[in-house]
Amino acid sequence: MSNNLIDKSNVHTEEMVLNMGPQHPSTHGVLRLKITTDGEIVSKIEPIIGYLHRCFEKHCENLPYEQVTPFTDRCDYLSSMHMSHAYSMTVEKLLDVELPKRTEYVRVIVAELQRIASHLMAIGTFGLDVGAITPFTWTFRDRERILDLFEVLCGARLLYNYVWPGGVSHDFPKGFRKKITDFLDYFEPQIDEYNGLLTTNKIFIERTADVGIIPVDVAINFGVSGPNLRASGLSWDLRKDEPYSAYNDFDFDVPIGKGDMGSVGDSWDRYWVRVLEITESVKIIRQAIDGMPDGDVNEALPKRVRPKVGNVYSRYESSRGDIGFYISSNGKNIPYRLKMRSPAFCSLSALAEISEGWMISDVITILGSLDIVLGEIDR
Secondary structure (H helix, E strand, O other): OOHHHOOHHHOOOOOEEEEEOOOOHHHOOOOEEEEEEEOOEEEEEEEEOOOOOOOHHHHHOOOOHHHHHHHHHOOOOOOHHHHHHHHHHHHHHHHOOOOOHHHHHHHHHHHHHHHHHHHHHHHHHHHHHOOOOHHHHHHHHHHHHHHHHHHHHHOOOOOOOOEEOOEEOOOOOOOHHHHHHHHHHHHHHHHHHHHHHHHOOHHHHHHHOOOOOOOHHHHHHOOOOOHHHHOOOOOOOHHHHOOOOOHHHOOOOOOOOOOOOOOOOOHHHHHHHHHHHHHHHHHHHHHHHHOOOOOOOOOOOOOOOOOOOEEEEEEEEEOOEEEEEEEEEOOOOOOOEEEEEOHHHHHHHOHHHHHOOOEHHHHHHHHHHHOOOHHHHHO
């Protein structure tokens, strides 16, 4: 039969709209993705957010500065230490106070422990998204050990309220530094096990390499930061490039994506950068413990926070990227305005750009590699 009998120019398929979420385990929170597909191929994605909106910024305009800290913990609930640290730094900038060196070291140690815990959650759930169940149980096993340390430190395992403007709630308890060192001695060999189980796994590589590539110019245009930006090949880490707290005192590297298994900026690179960052966090913690200075951690803790009139903006390198807090003060003990920059929101904004043309199953992989937290996006 002649092929000329069919006029292929008039043949077209009908697109279908699918809703993934808001109750879906692979959306990493309460997120709805409105996916337009041509068969199995994605032609358009519209992320629909707001299901976890809790009026965080408006609440802060009705609370004393000291009482805002527990609310920051609930934004990125997987990196609560980072959220309260970022907020406290902004208030301290407004107050123009300098903290004791010991306070800064304590903050760095808990921040890097939090980074490890968050990245363990990220790589474990990412493996689960692509069908690898065992790595999820292993990473959660080790994350639990960090949560045990936090419980010893401040009595909480998720929302800590530990870092306060001007200091921390209290110093390390007796023997706590040894507990951290014992954990690191146990934990470092486990990283090699993760690599053997997931990093070099042939099926995992086929599911992630060359999938969901974020070119560096696209990442910059969308405001992507953190591991997602560094995976695109750009070495930018606020701890190195705009050092805060005590990070100037420590020697560590900034891992970037190199396309070892596929292309620079693909889903595998985003996973791999987080694995390497765990190793660097271990290095930072060991240096901080060995060089811990003496002093009173709450020497600069103000009895009452009442900053002068002014506006400040402060940046912080959280597990998900560049967290920013803007505070406008009118001289009262309550913020006049407070705004927060969410790195996860910027990463999610790039999803539609990098998912077009991929299959629906690949969208799960791409979304998982971005490591978003909806509590931070919706606020």
